[in-house]
Amino acid sequence: MIVVQKQTHFSHAAYAASAAGLLVLLFLPLVVVVRQEYRILKELEETLRDREPPTMVEPTTIDDENAEDPPASSSSSCLGSCLKKMFTPPARGEDYTILQALVSIDMLLLFLATICGAGATLTAIDNMGQIGQSLGYPSNTINTFVSLISIWNYAGRVASGFASEVLLSRYRFPRPLMVTMVLLLSCVGHLLIAFGVPQSLYVASMLTGFCFGALWPLVYAIISEIFGLKYYSTLYNFGTAASPIGAYLLNVLVAGHLYDVQAAKQHGGTLAGGDKTCIGVDCFNKSFIIITGATMVGVLVSLVLVWRTRSFYKGDIYARFRNNADANEDRLIHTSSNDSVIIPKAEEESTGDDDTCQQGPKRRGGAHVHAA
Structure with missing residues (x-):
């Protein structure tokens, strides 16, 4: 369009029409986004239509008196384990x-x-x-x-x-x-x-x-x-x-x-x-x-x-994402089909990042979930 404008004379109406066409092309990808979001929302409504969300009860945390802190690792062993982990990557596609x-x-x-x-x-x-x-x-x-x-x-x-x-x-x-x-x-x-x-x-x-x-x-x-x-x-x-x-x-x-x-x-x-x-x-x-x-x-x-x-x-590089989605859906169906489900509280993970080797004391506890 720019080349055509340089080679020929454009009137005001022609400039307006070309600008309108470019704006339509510019915002056309939004149609795909809106359509996909509507599709996802519709599928979610169909999945949860006949299900009532469970009522969550505040979990009670029980300190394990017998739990002991693991012995602190030395800096040399920590450095060695971090280096070993750095040069032993997971399979492609994993985190x-x-x-x-x-x-x-x-x-x-x-x-x-x-x-x-x-x-x-x-x-x-x-x-x-x-x-x-x-x-x-x-x-x-x-x-x-x-x-x-x-x-x-x-x-x-x-x-x-x-x-x-x-x-x-x-x-x-x-x-x-x-x-x-x-x-x-x-x-x-x-x-x-x-x-x-x-x-x-x-x-x-x-x-x-x-x-x-x-x-x-x-x-x-x-x-x-x-x-x-x-x-x-x-x-x-x-x-x-x-x-x-x-x-x-x-x-x-x-x-x-x-x-x-x-x-x-x-x-x-x-x-x-x-x-x-x-x-x-x-x-x-x-x-x-x-x-x-x-x-x-x-x-x-x-x-x-x-x-x-x-x-x-x-191979199928998106297989693990579909497997995770199917597992989450099965877990949701299993939860909604029971009157009372005990969901164990996840163990408290270490607050450090990949370069930290020490872990804090573990806690354990549970919570009862009753259907509404």
Whole structure:
């Protein structure tokens, strides 16, 4: 739509119609959310329609006089057990601890592939203004490139999340392989920028925005599927850290440095005058060839991750969630079918985190639940 507006004259009514259409497309995903929430609410009402909630009686806590505190572990044994636990992770799909996930080979492979992919596309996005200027595009067209990147960034996020979920649920198509495909597609945009193909920056900006947006839903989904949801918020932020690292390596150290070198050549070998403008294909040729090579490294790394997780994605990765839901439903039915049920109070767990080895004294108690 932006390209059409630049090429033809739009009246006020045409602008209003195009804006209305874009707003409809923008809020269309809300229809899916509302529909799904209504479906969940309807199923819940049907499940609990003929059931009355049990009346809970305050539990009475009885201290166990015979309970003794376990002997305090020494710091060396605590450290040894923590290190042993850190390097003995559970099966893929189970809840990893933070340290288990950070030292996992799968996480390192995913992190390295994200550095290469996100750093490369982010370099193209940050330098799109200078790229357009060096290739001789007018300023209003450069603004169009920025708009195209933003729009296709959103399209990539929606498309990759939906497509990967459909392919995974129907055909067991592994999500890491989707990352590989996104990185390969981004290489096309990098090469178009590197060789300065005439009028190709439109396509390059769309591919760059799409691939940058498509990469992140895949990365976050892989983290949740392989390493579990218990510490997902922390691991989510760890995955996000790949973006600034990749941007610094490829944007500052590669693209920025080579651009300044080429600009200095065009201004008599120095930039002392303050003019750092570079004109021509050579301004970003070498840098984006290097960036394309770095992206191909990310492709190879992601293929290693595909090979390591192939058996995991061939199975039913959502089976444990369905089993937990069925167990909770059976427990609810069993509770509602009895007049009186004794629910034992769970033992008090240790207040420490994964790095703490000591436990407090245990308590025991119970509570009677009578049907209303």
